[in-house]
Amino acid sequence: MARPVVAIVGRPNVGKSTIFNRIIGDRLAIVEDKPGITRDRIYGVGEWNGKPFSIIDTGGIELGDEEPILKSIRMQAELAIEEADVIVFMCDAKAGVTSSDEEVANLLYRCGKPVIVAVNKVDNIGRSDHIYEFYNLGFGEPIGISGSHGTGIGDLLDAIAENLPELADDEYDEDVIRVALIGRPNVGKSSLINAILGEERVIVSDIAGTTRDAIDTPFEKDGQRYVLIDTAGMRKRGKVYETTEKYSVMRAMKAIERADVVLVLINGEEGIIEQDKHIAGYAYEAGKASVFVVNKWDVVEKDDKTMHQFEQKIRDHFLFMTYAPVVFLSAKTKQRLHKLLPVVQHVADQHAKRVQTHLLNDVVSDAIAINPPPTDKGRRLRINYVTQVSVKPPTIVVFVNDPELMHFSYERYLENRIRAAFDFEGTPIRLFTRRKS
Numbered sequence: 001m002a003r004p005v006v007a008i009v010g011r012p013n014v015g016k017s018t019i020f021n022r023i024i025g026d027r028l029a030i031v032e033d034k035p036g037i038t039r040d041r042i043y044g045v046g047e048w049n050g051k052p053f054s055i056i057d058t059g060g061i062e063l064g065d066e067e068p069i070l071k072s073i074r075m076q077a078e079l080a081i082e083e084a085d086v087i088v089f090m091c092d093a094k095a096g097v098t099s100s101d102e103e104v105a106n107l108l109y110r111c112g113k114p115v116i117v118a119v120n121k122v123d124n125i126g127r128s129d130h131i132y133e134f135y136n137l138g139f140g141e142p143i144g145i146s147g148s149h150g151t152g153i154g155d156l157l158d159a160i161a162e163n164l165p166e167l168a169d170d171e172y173d174e175d176v177i178r179v180a181l182i183g184r185p186n187v188g189k190s191s192l193i194n195a196i197l198g199e200e201r202v203i204v205s206d207i208a209g210t211t212r213d214a215i216d217t218p219f220e221k222d223g224q225r226y227v228l229i230d231t232a233g234m235r236k237r238g239k240v241y242e243t244t245e246k247y248s249v250m251r252a253m254k255a256i257e258r259a260d261v262v263l264v265l266i267n268g269e270e271g272i273i274e275q276d277k278h279i280a281g282y283a284y285e286a287g288k289a290s291v292f293v294v295n296k297w298d299v300v301e302k303d304d305k306t307m308h309q310f311e312q313k314i315r316d317h318f319l320f321m322t323y324a325p326v327v328f329l330s331a332k333t334k335q336r337l338h339k340l341l342p343v344v345q346h347v348a349d350q351h352a353k354r355v356q357t358h359l360l361n362d363v364v365s366d367a368i369a370i371n372p373p374p375t376d377k378g379r380r381l382r383i384n385y386v387t388q389v390s391v392k393p394p395t396i397v398v399f400v401n402d403p404e405l406m407h408f409s410y411e412r413y414l415e416n417r418i419r420a421a422f423d424f425e426g427t428p429i430r431l432f433t434r435r436k437s
């Protein structure tokens with residue numbers, strides 16, 4: 001389901017990324033094991049009063065250093081107007097209303113979308129008087145917040161939640177597999193899409209997606225219906241920000257959210273780079289099934305070990321995604337292309353699979369018998385009951401005597417036993433530990 005989008009706009013240094021990070025909070029990825037990646041993040045998921053939304057920090061999307069700041073700010077506002085359902089216009093209480101704030105306000109007036117003025121750096125009550133001048137921007141009552149202290153964030157989130165639109169629930173039937181292709185520029189996304197659609201026995205239909213700006217491509221092969229998500233977003237439409245890397249990452253993330261299966265394209269000729277890791281990490285975090293597709297396999301010089309070595313490299317780089325299968329192919333020559341859709345279908349099945357409770361408990365009982373749970377300060381973890389509570393991705397709750405006694409390594413062990421018994425290839429599994437004696 002597509003989530004409504006909230007965008008934060010405003011001059012540099014008003015505190016946009018501080019607030020962005022507070023809103024996405026503890027959802028920060030566990031896959032982001034390298035410092036620096038989080039700082040770069042511009043797209044995340046928030047939730048308030050049970051209403052989920054995506055949030056963009058437009059300040060993270062910049063034109064080159066040589067461009068004037070005002071041009072960047074203007075670009076960010078345009079992007080927010082285009083992408084967002086609700087806009088948070090952030091200002092700085094210490095600086096007061098500046099001419100660039102007025103400039104941004106001018107752009108936002110005409111957009112017809114809800115705009116919430118958040119005045120940051122209201123660090124003490126003494127400064128809360130300063131927020132009234134921000135009424136002059138013309139968007140109603142400003143909300144005073146402090147990113148440093150975390151005050152006012154609840155009020156801001158209330159205002160955001162009140163303005164979120166209700167979005168249509170599901171755009172496609174349950175049995176349609178929604179596929180997103182992601183990867184850096186020139187990895188061969190468009191070529192692969194064309195290759196898939198040009199394959200024998202693929203029937204392309206021209207029903208456009210119903211989601212606002214998405215143009216999806218539905219097709220059918222061997223009785224299975226698929227839809228390629230938002231492939232139009234990958235085409236260049238000529239807006240200045242569309243050439244920035246951050247923008248393409250953002251588009252990829254939007255596509256991932258709407259997908260069941262994410263094809264993570266890797267350039268077989270050039271190998272794996274950091275950006276590949278970042279985007280794939282998001283597919284993991286979003287709980288989507290994934291397949292690594294190593295493209296341009298036609299130009300790779302190979303012997304009987306090359307494929308195995310390349311797969312090993314993928315495993316080393318994507319430690320958190322050992323479940324994802326790897327397909328080697330060439331979009332250009334169509335070599336090995338026929339292997340792809342059956343894998344997509346298989347991982348989609350695993351992603352949507354529900355295992356019966358008694359089968360799950362049998363496997364976990366055996367696992368406990370082979371390798372008993374650890375003790376901590378003389379107390380032993382006792383697992384009472386295990387049940388799968390949802391699908392896409394498979395989510396399993398482990399009821400125990402005391403969740404504190406569950407260690408990461410034991411959780412991993414259980415997950416591995418569950419995978420060994422029930423496959424679950426290509427999909428992340430969510431395990432939650434809850435108290436119940």
Ligand code: GDP
Pocket residue numbers: 010011012013014015016017018019059120121122123145146147148149
């Ligand atoms: P951005 O450029 O709009 O994304 O702004 P940042 O989030 O990077 O923040 C700019 C500076 O303002 C940083 O030094 C922050 O630590 C600081 N800052 C953020 N929020 C507050 C706040 O509520 N009070 C004060 N005094 N400083 C803040």
Ligand code: GDP
Pocket residue numbers: 183184185186187188189190191192295296297298299329330331332333
């Ligand atoms: P995108 O930016 O990810 O959509 O990449 P494109 O599909 O536009 O491809 C970028 C370039 O790589 C084009 O010149 C393609 O012809 C080339 N290309 C794509 N797939 C393959 C492939 O499997 N083998 C080779 N040799 N070239 C490819």
